Amino acid sequence: DTGVSQDPRHKITKRGQNVTFRCDPISEHNRLYWYRQTLGQGPEFLTYFQNEAQLEKSRLLSDRFSAERPKGSFSTLEIQRTEQGDSAMYLCASSLSLGRDYGYTFGSGTRLTVV
Amino acid sequence: AQSVAQPEDQVNVAEGNPLTVKCTYSVSGNPYLFWYVQYPNRGLQFLLKYITGDNLVKGSYGFEAEFNKSQTSFHLKKPSALVSDSALYFCAVSSPTDSWGKLQFGAGTQVVVTP
Numbered sequence: 001d002t003g004v005s006q007d008p009r010h011k012i013t014k015r016g017q018n019v020t021f022r023c024d025p026i027s028e029h030n031r032l033y034w035y036r037q038t039l040g041q042g043p044e045f046l047t048y049f050q051n052e053a054q055l056e057k058s059r060l061l062s063d064r065f066s067a068e069r070p071k072g073s074f075s076t077l078e079i080q081r082t083e084q085g086d087s088a089m090y091l092c093a094s095s096l097s098l099g100r101d102y103g104y105t106f107g108s109g110t111r112l113t114v115v
Numbered sequence: 116a117q118s119v120a121q122p123e124d125q126v127n128v129a130e131g132n133p134l135t136v137k138c139t140y141s142v143s144g145n146p147y148l149f150w151y152v153q154y155p156n157r158g159l160q161f162l163l164k165y166i167t168g169d170n171l172v173k174g175s176y177g178f179e180a181e182f183n184k185s186q187t188s189f190h191l192k193k194p195s196a197l198v199s200d201s202a203l204y205f206c207a208v209s210s211p212t213d214s215w216g217k218l219q220f221g222a223g224t225q226v227v228v229t230p
Contacts, residue, residue, distance in 0.1 A: 006158075033217055042119075042205050042220030043159070056217070091158060093218070104149070104209075104218060108158040 004107035006092050012113045013082055020078045021110045025094030032075050033104070034067060035091040036060065043091055049075060082114045117142045119208050121221035129229055134196040136224045138189045138206030147209040148189040149218065150180055152202045159205065165189060176200070196228045 005024040013019050025032050030051050035043035046065070048056045051072035061067075064082075069075040079086055089109045096103075118141045128134050140146055147166050151159040163174025170182040180191045189206060203225050207218040 035218075040223070042207075042222050043218075045217050045219070048217055093159075103161065103164055105161070106151070106159040111156065 004092055004094055004105050006090075006107035006110050008110055009108065010111050010113075012115060015084060015114055016081055018078065018080045019082060019112065020076055021090055021092075021112075023075045023077070023092030023094075023107060024073075025075070025092070026105055027073075029094035029096055029105070030072070031095045032069055033093045033095070034075070034077050035093065037089040037091055037109070038087075046077075046090075079112075082112075084114045087112055087114045117208050117210060117219035119206050119219055119221035121204075121206055121224045123224050124222075125225040125227060127227045127229065128196050130198050131195050134191075134193040134200065134226065134228070136191040136204050136206075136226060138191065138221060139187050140189060140206070140208040141187065142208050142210045142219075144210040146187075146189075148180075148182060149207040149209070150174065150178070150189075150191050151205045151207065153205065153223075154202050162191070162204075196226075198228050198230055201226055201228045 007022045032049040034046040036046055037043040046058050046061050047067050049069040052069050064080045067077045089111050091109045092107045093104045120139045149164045150162040153159050162178050163172050165172050165182040173179045178193050182189055203223050205223050206221045209218050
Protein backbone atom coordinates (compact mmCIF):
# COMPACT_ATOMS: atom_id res chain seq x y z
CA ASP A 1 0.00 0.00 0.00
CA THR A 2 1.62 3.22 -1.13
CA GLY A 3 -0.58 5.71 0.67
CA VAL A 4 -3.63 7.76 -0.24
CA SER A 5 -4.19 8.15 -3.97
CA GLN A 6 -6.25 10.86 -5.60
CA ASP A 7 -7.32 11.07 -9.19
CA PRO A 8 -7.08 13.20 -11.25
CA ARG A 9 -4.21 15.41 -10.10
CA HIS A 10 -5.51 18.34 -12.10
CA LYS A 11 -8.89 19.13 -13.60
CA ILE A 12 -9.85 22.11 -15.70
CA THR A 13 -13.55 22.45 -16.40
CA LYS A 14 -15.94 25.00 -17.78
CA ARG A 15 -18.38 26.68 -15.46
CA GLY A 16 -21.60 24.71 -15.22
CA GLN A 17 -20.04 21.33 -15.90
CA ASN A 18 -20.03 18.45 -13.43
CA VAL A 19 -16.80 16.98 -12.12
CA THR A 20 -16.00 13.90 -10.05
CA PHE A 21 -12.87 13.19 -8.04
CA ARG A 22 -11.74 9.87 -6.64
CA CYS A 23 -9.82 9.02 -3.48
CA ASP A 24 -8.35 5.63 -2.63
CA PRO A 25 -7.42 5.54 1.07
CA ILE A 26 -4.95 3.32 2.83
CA SER A 27 -6.72 -0.01 2.84
CA GLU A 28 -6.88 -0.60 6.58
CA HIS A 29 -8.02 2.95 7.39
CA ASN A 30 -11.69 3.10 8.31
CA ARG A 31 -11.97 6.88 8.37
CA LEU A 32 -11.90 9.08 5.28
CA TYR A 33 -12.03 12.87 5.11
CA TRP A 34 -12.38 15.41 2.33
CA TYR A 35 -10.91 18.88 2.69
CA ARG A 36 -10.80 21.92 0.43
CA GLN A 37 -7.88 24.29 0.30
CA THR A 38 -7.88 27.64 -1.45
CA LEU A 39 -4.69 29.48 -2.30
CA GLY A 40 -2.73 30.58 0.75
CA GLN A 41 -5.22 29.12 3.21
CA GLY A 42 -5.34 26.10 5.46
CA PRO A 43 -7.44 23.13 4.45
CA GLU A 44 -11.11 23.32 5.43
CA PHE A 45 -13.11 20.27 6.39
CA LEU A 46 -15.82 19.22 3.94
CA THR A 47 -17.05 15.78 4.96
CA TYR A 48 -16.18 12.62 6.81
CA PHE A 49 -16.86 8.90 6.42
CA GLN A 50 -16.45 6.10 8.88
CA ASN A 51 -16.48 2.98 6.77
CA GLU A 52 -19.33 3.57 4.30
CA ALA A 53 -21.34 5.94 6.50
CA GLN A 54 -21.11 9.67 5.87
CA LEU A 55 -21.27 11.03 9.39
CA GLU A 56 -20.71 14.74 8.98
CA LYS A 57 -20.96 17.35 6.28
CA SER A 58 -19.65 20.88 6.60
CA ARG A 59 -21.83 23.86 5.87
CA LEU A 60 -19.25 24.54 3.14
CA LEU A 61 -20.67 21.56 1.29
CA SER A 62 -23.56 23.02 -0.68
CA ASP A 63 -26.27 20.99 -2.36
CA ARG A 64 -24.12 20.89 -5.48
CA PHE A 65 -21.58 18.73 -3.68
CA SER A 66 -22.07 15.04 -2.98
CA ALA A 67 -19.70 12.44 -1.64
CA GLU A 68 -19.93 8.69 -1.45
CA ARG A 69 -17.87 5.86 -0.09
CA PRO A 70 -19.47 2.64 -1.33
CA LYS A 71 -18.46 -0.46 0.61
CA GLY A 72 -16.18 1.61 2.80
CA SER A 73 -13.35 1.58 0.31
CA PHE A 74 -12.68 4.35 -2.21
CA SER A 75 -14.60 7.60 -2.11
CA THR A 76 -15.86 9.99 -4.76
CA LEU A 77 -16.59 13.69 -4.50
CA GLU A 78 -18.87 15.13 -7.17
CA ILE A 79 -19.47 18.79 -7.83
CA GLN A 80 -22.46 19.62 -10.01
CA ARG A 81 -22.86 22.83 -11.99
CA THR A 82 -19.38 24.03 -11.09
CA GLU A 83 -18.80 27.68 -10.28
CA GLN A 84 -15.59 29.69 -10.38
CA GLY A 85 -15.61 29.77 -6.59
CA ASP A 86 -15.19 26.01 -6.58
CA SER A 87 -11.64 26.41 -7.89
CA ALA A 88 -9.43 24.95 -5.17
CA MET A 89 -7.29 22.01 -4.17
CA TYR A 90 -9.42 19.11 -2.94
CA LEU A 91 -7.57 16.94 -0.46
CA CYS A 92 -8.47 13.51 0.78
CA ALA A 93 -7.13 11.99 4.00
CA SER A 94 -7.60 8.67 5.72
CA SER A 95 -6.96 7.51 9.24
CA LEU A 96 -7.41 4.73 11.71
CA SER A 97 -9.57 5.12 14.74
CA LEU A 98 -8.04 5.84 18.12
CA GLY A 99 -4.73 4.58 19.39
CA ARG A 100 -1.07 5.52 19.51
CA ASP A 101 -0.82 5.04 15.75
CA TYR A 102 -3.61 7.56 15.30
CA GLY A 103 -2.80 9.89 12.49
CA TYR A 104 -3.86 11.09 9.11
CA THR A 105 -2.36 10.43 5.72
CA PHE A 106 -3.14 12.91 3.00
CA GLY A 107 -3.23 12.37 -0.71
CA SER A 108 -1.52 14.72 -3.15
CA GLY A 109 -4.82 16.41 -3.89
CA THR A 110 -6.86 17.26 -6.97
CA ARG A 111 -6.48 20.81 -8.18
CA LEU A 112 -9.70 22.05 -9.77
CA THR A 113 -9.77 25.08 -12.01
CA VAL A 114 -13.17 26.32 -13.18
CA VAL A 115 -12.98 28.64 -16.18
CA ALA B 116 -15.31 23.95 18.91
CA GLN B 117 -11.75 23.43 17.79
CA SER B 118 -9.49 26.23 16.63
CA VAL B 119 -5.86 26.76 15.77
CA ALA B 120 -3.93 30.00 15.56
CA GLN B 121 -0.68 30.50 13.71
CA PRO B 122 0.10 34.12 14.54
CA GLU B 123 2.79 34.63 11.90
CA ASP B 124 1.95 34.68 8.21
CA GLN B 125 5.64 34.40 7.35
CA VAL B 126 8.86 33.57 9.15
CA ASN B 127 12.19 34.57 7.65
CA VAL B 128 15.39 32.92 8.83
CA ALA B 129 18.93 32.60 7.57
CA GLU B 130 20.23 29.16 6.75
CA GLY B 131 21.89 27.59 9.76
CA ASN B 132 19.90 29.61 12.27
CA PRO B 133 17.20 28.16 14.53
CA LEU B 134 13.68 28.06 13.14
CA THR B 135 10.52 28.39 15.22
CA VAL B 136 6.95 28.35 13.90
CA LYS B 137 4.31 29.19 16.48
CA CYS B 138 0.98 27.48 17.07
CA THR B 139 -1.67 27.81 19.74
CA TYR B 140 -4.86 25.79 19.92
CA SER B 141 -8.25 25.49 21.55
CA VAL B 142 -10.10 22.19 21.83
CA SER B 143 -12.49 20.46 24.18
CA GLY B 144 -11.02 17.27 25.52
CA ASN B 145 -7.49 16.03 25.07
CA PRO B 146 -5.81 17.57 22.05
CA TYR B 147 -4.12 15.60 19.35
CA LEU B 148 -1.71 17.97 17.62
CA PHE B 149 -0.05 17.73 14.25
CA TRP B 150 2.35 19.61 12.03
CA TYR B 151 2.28 19.30 8.27
CA VAL B 152 4.41 20.86 5.56
CA GLN B 153 3.26 21.71 2.06
CA TYR B 154 5.42 22.45 -0.96
CA PRO B 155 3.95 24.33 -3.94
CA ASN B 156 1.19 22.44 -5.74
CA ARG B 157 1.62 19.42 -3.50
CA GLY B 158 -0.40 17.73 -0.81
CA LEU B 159 0.36 17.80 2.89
CA GLN B 160 3.35 15.94 4.25
CA PHE B 161 3.27 14.79 7.86
CA LEU B 162 6.07 16.08 10.09
CA LEU B 163 5.14 15.05 13.60
CA LYS B 164 2.34 14.58 16.07
CA TYR B 165 1.59 14.72 19.76
CA ILE B 166 -0.91 12.18 21.02
CA THR B 167 0.25 11.44 24.54
CA GLY B 168 3.47 10.94 26.49
CA ASP B 169 6.55 13.12 26.33
CA ASN B 170 5.84 16.76 25.69
CA LEU B 171 8.82 17.02 23.34
CA VAL B 172 8.07 15.28 20.09
CA LYS B 173 10.69 14.58 17.45
CA GLY B 174 9.66 14.22 13.84
CA SER B 175 10.86 14.08 10.27
CA TYR B 176 13.71 16.11 8.75
CA GLY B 177 15.12 17.22 12.12
CA PHE B 178 11.95 18.99 13.27
CA GLU B 179 10.62 18.84 16.80
CA ALA B 180 7.74 20.38 18.70
CA GLU B 181 6.92 20.92 22.34
CA PHE B 182 3.44 20.45 23.72
CA ASN B 183 2.72 23.01 26.44
CA LYS B 184 -0.65 22.34 28.01
CA SER B 185 -0.70 25.41 30.25
CA GLN B 186 0.00 27.74 27.33
CA THR B 187 -2.04 25.63 24.87
CA SER B 188 0.84 25.81 22.45
CA PHE B 189 2.60 23.41 20.12
CA HIS B 190 5.47 25.34 18.52
CA LEU B 191 7.51 23.72 15.77
CA LYS B 192 11.29 24.04 15.97
CA LYS B 193 14.41 23.13 14.07
CA PRO B 194 17.86 23.86 15.47
CA SER B 195 19.48 24.66 12.12
CA ALA B 196 17.32 25.64 9.15
CA LEU B 197 18.05 24.61 5.57
CA VAL B 198 17.07 26.42 2.37
CA SER B 199 15.07 23.32 1.48
CA ASP B 200 12.90 23.92 4.58
CA SER B 201 11.29 26.84 2.75
CA ALA B 202 7.64 25.84 2.50
CA LEU B 203 4.18 26.38 3.98
CA TYR B 204 3.69 24.89 7.43
CA PHE B 205 0.36 24.00 8.99
CA CYS B 206 -0.50 23.22 12.57
CA ALA B 207 -3.63 21.16 13.14
CA VAL B 208 -5.61 19.95 16.12
CA SER B 209 -8.00 17.07 16.54
CA SER B 210 -9.93 15.64 19.41
CA PRO B 211 -10.97 12.09 18.63
CA THR B 212 -13.84 12.30 21.06
CA ASP B 213 -15.17 15.46 19.48
CA SER B 214 -16.24 16.19 15.94
CA TRP B 215 -15.41 12.72 14.70
CA GLY B 216 -11.72 13.40 15.02
CA LYS B 217 -11.56 15.74 12.10
CA LEU B 218 -8.57 18.04 11.82
CA GLN B 219 -8.86 21.77 12.31
CA PHE B 220 -6.02 23.58 10.56
CA GLY B 221 -4.38 26.88 11.17
CA ALA B 222 -4.04 29.38 8.34
CA GLY B 223 -0.45 28.36 7.74
CA THR B 224 2.95 30.00 8.11
CA GLN B 225 5.20 30.54 5.14
CA VAL B 226 8.81 29.79 6.05
CA VAL B 227 11.51 31.45 3.97
CA VAL B 228 15.08 30.32 4.58
CA THR B 229 17.70 32.47 2.88
CA PRO B 230 21.20 31.23 2.01
